[in-house]
Amino acid sequence: xxxxxxxxxxxxxxxxxxxxxxxxxxxxxxxxxxxxxxxxxxxxxxxxxxxxxxxxxxxxxxxxxxxxxxxxxxxxxxxxxxxxxxxxxxxxxxxxxxxxxxxxxxxxxxxxxxxxxxxxxxxxxxxxxxxxxxxxxxxxxxxxxxxxxxxxxxxxxxxxxxxxxxxxxxxxxxxxxxxxxxxxxxxxxxxxxxxxxxxxxxxxxxxxxxxxxxxxxxxxxxxxxxxxxxxxxxxxxxxxxxxxxxxxxxxxxxxxxxxxxxxxxxxxxxxxxxxxxxxxxxxxxxxxxxxxxxxxxxxxxxxxxxxxxxxxxxxxxxxxxxxxxxxxxxxxxxxxxxxxxxxxxxxxxxxxxxxxxxxxxxxxxxxxxxxxxxxxxxxxx
Numbered sequence: 001x002x003x004x005x006x007x008x009x010x011x012x013x014x015x016x017x018x019x020x021x022x023x024x025x026x027x028x029x030x031x032x033x034x035x036x037x038x039x040x041x042x043x044x045x046x047x048x049x050x051x052x053x054x055x056x057x058x059x060x061x062x063x064x065x066x067x068x069x070x071x072x073x074x075x076x077x078x079x080x081x082x083x084x085x086x087x088x089x090x091x092x093x094x095x096x097x098x099x100x101x102x103x104x105x106x107x108x109x110x111x112x113x114x115x116x117x118x119x120x121x122x123x124x125x126x127x128x129x130x131x132x133x134x135x136x137x138x139x140x141x142x143x144x145x146x147x148x149x150x151x152x153x154x155x156x157x158x159x160x161x162x163x164x165x166x167x168x169x170x171x172x173x174x175x176x177x178x179x180x181x182x183x184x185x186x187x188x189x190x191x192x193x194x195x196x197x198x199x200x201x202x203x204x205x206x207x208x209x210x211x212x213x214x215x216x217x218x219x220x221x222x223x224x225x226x227x228x229x230x231x232x233x234x235x236x237x238x239x240x241x242x243x244x245x246x247x248x249x250x251x252x253x254x255x256x257x258x259x260x261x262x263x264x265x266x267x268x269x270x271x272x273x274x275x276x277x278x279x280x281x282x283x284x285x286x287x288x289x290x291x292x293x294x295x296x297x298x299x300x301x302x303x304x305x306x307x308x309x310x311x312x313x314x315x316x317x318x319x320x321x322x323x324x325x326x327x328x329x330x331x332x333x334x335x336x337x338x339x340x341x342x343x344x345x346x347x348x349x350x351x352x353x354x355x356x357x358x359x360x361x362x363x364x365x366x367x368x369x370x371x372x373x374x375x376x377x378x379x380x381x
Contacts, residue, residue, distance in 0.1 A: 006124055013120070013347040017331065021341035027364075027372045030331075030341040032168065032314065034233040035364035039280070042232065045270035058265040060257050062090025062241070066272040070241055076278060078214055086246045089253055090268060092260040093238035094198045094227035099125045100255040101194045101223035101242060102160065106131040110159035115145060117169055117348030119196065122162050131159070135350050141307065141318075143170040147181045154185060160192050163212060166199040166311025169345055169359040173207045173311040183217040192248075193218060198227040198240075201284040203311040204292055213243060220245055223252060228271060230313075231281050237267050288313055288362075291369065295362040298373030303381060304358075313363040316345060320356030322381040327354050334358075338380055340372050 017030035061067065064085065071084035082088055091097045098121060106112060108130030114122050116135050123133045136149045150161075161182070165174035182193070195212040203209050213219040224243040229235035242252055274280060295315055296308045304317035323330065327344035335341040345357035362369060 005128060009124060013343055017335065017341050017343060020332065020335050024336050024339065024341075026335045026339040026341045027368060027375070028341045029360040029362070029364065029372055030335075030343050032361050032363070033235045034230075034313075035368055036233060038233045039274070042234070042270060042274050045273050046266055049266035049269040054266045054269050056265060058090070058262040058268055060262050061085075061253055062088065062263065063265065063268040063272065066090060066268040067241075069272045069275040070243075073275060073278070073281070074243065077282070078211055080211070080213055080219070082213075082243050083246065087244060087249050089242045089244075089249060089256060090263050091240045091242060091256055092263045093229065094196065094225045094240035095121050096238075096256070096259055097223070097225035097240045097242040098122065098162075098194060098196060100252055100259060101225065101244075102126060102131070102162075103129050103255045104223070104248070104251040105192045106159055109157065111155060111157040112160040112162060113150065113153050113158060114162050114350075115150075115164070116350065116353075117143075117345055118162070119164060119168055120347065122196075123350060126160075132157070133350065134158070137349075137353070138167075138170070138172070140355065143167060143172040145174075145178055145181075147178075147185070150182075151185055154189070154191070158189070158191055160194060161186070162194045162196070164196040165212075166197075166203055166209065168196075168199065168312050169314050169343065169348055170316050171309030171312045171314055173203050174210055176210060179210055179212065179215045179218060182212075183215050186221060187217060191221065193222040195222050195224045197224055198230050199312040200226060201231050201281050202288045202313055203285050204289045204309065207310055209311070223248060231284060232271070232274070237264070239263060239267055239271065291362045291364075291366070294366060295360070295369050295373070298370065299376070301373075302376045304376075313361060315360050315362055316357050317360065318355075318357055319381070324356075327356060327358060328352075331358060334380070338375050338378065340375050 014031045021028035067088040068084035071082045102125040106129040110131045112126045112131045200209045212222040227240040306317045309315045331344045342358040346352045346354040
């Protein structure tokens with residue numbers, strides 16, 4: 001009999017809730033994927049490159065022109081230089097980038113600080129590499145970082161800190177003070193950072209995304225993981241990338257070449273052409289802020305309590321003043337009885353801490369959001 005390397009891991013909650021939504025014919029605001037397609041021109045570009053025969057293996061680290069476009073975007077948006085050839089790696093989705101980065105630096109017995117609630121792939125990546133997750137809870141109700149707790153969690157065994165901004169599931173966007181404090185804590189220590197920044201272009205109310213590499217000290221220690229799935233509404237393409245200094249990239253690529261080796265060739269060429277026009281990603285925050293505002297306006301007519309999300313395409317709501325039912329049970333019951341699927345936030349905690357919060361994805365067509373809101377406004381508790 002196989003002795004499981006992940007004995008406590010089952011089917012992800014995203015799969016569970018999406019299947020339940022399908023089975024119940026409910027509106028799926030659970031899994032985080034856009035409910036609309038990408039630009040038709042991007043379709044055309046993919047067709048072009050497939051038709052022209054760009055169908056064999058891409059170079060292991062990515063198609064050169066695509067890596068250069070990523071470096072150019074990074075310079076344009078953040079004013080930070082990366083060498084497209086030696087410091088940009090194209091991967092098959094940000095989840096691969098996160099795993100490869102963890103694998104590159106974590107050895108058996110190393111401690112890795114995870115800020116909870118945290119995305120469900122982080123801890124398994126640590127465990128599979130023999131690392132020891134050290135959990136630090138974020139502050140309620142805004143999910144900002146409690147830096148005193150982080151400082152207390154750092155030991156001589158700390159090898160890595162995993163960061164997520166804008167935050168999934170709760171939408172917190174890191175500030176310059178956050179970056180400065182993290183840099184101060186790891187200065188002089190052999191501690192690295194893996195930064196999940198897949199929602200980089202989705203921030204609200206004038207907030208600016210501050211990548212970890214925008215801080216000089218952090219840039220030297222950080223694997224910054226990004227994704228075009230969220231930016232261009234193409235989550236099914238699984239096109240991600242990692243930005244890191246050359247010495248870290250060398251180690252990252254050693255892992256990447258034995259995970260997926262390379263990523264779909266025609267998709268890389270198509271995205272390289274598509275990214276020539278910066279407006280295709282620079283105005284994404286306006287697009288999603290309209291959806292967040294529509295969703296939050298409708299939530300005002302429900303009994304839920306909430307603070308509008310600072311970033312990402314998720315909105316959390318609080319129901320503890322209405323019921324002490326577990327968030328998992330409530331999410332199941334709402335899907336079956338009300339017809340709207342969500343994610344219970346307790347699944348983002350290693351010990352299933354239940355703060356009576358649900359996460360909704362508002363990356364859907366407006367009419368779908370309005371239909372969901374009409375259902376959520378019905379008496380339920």
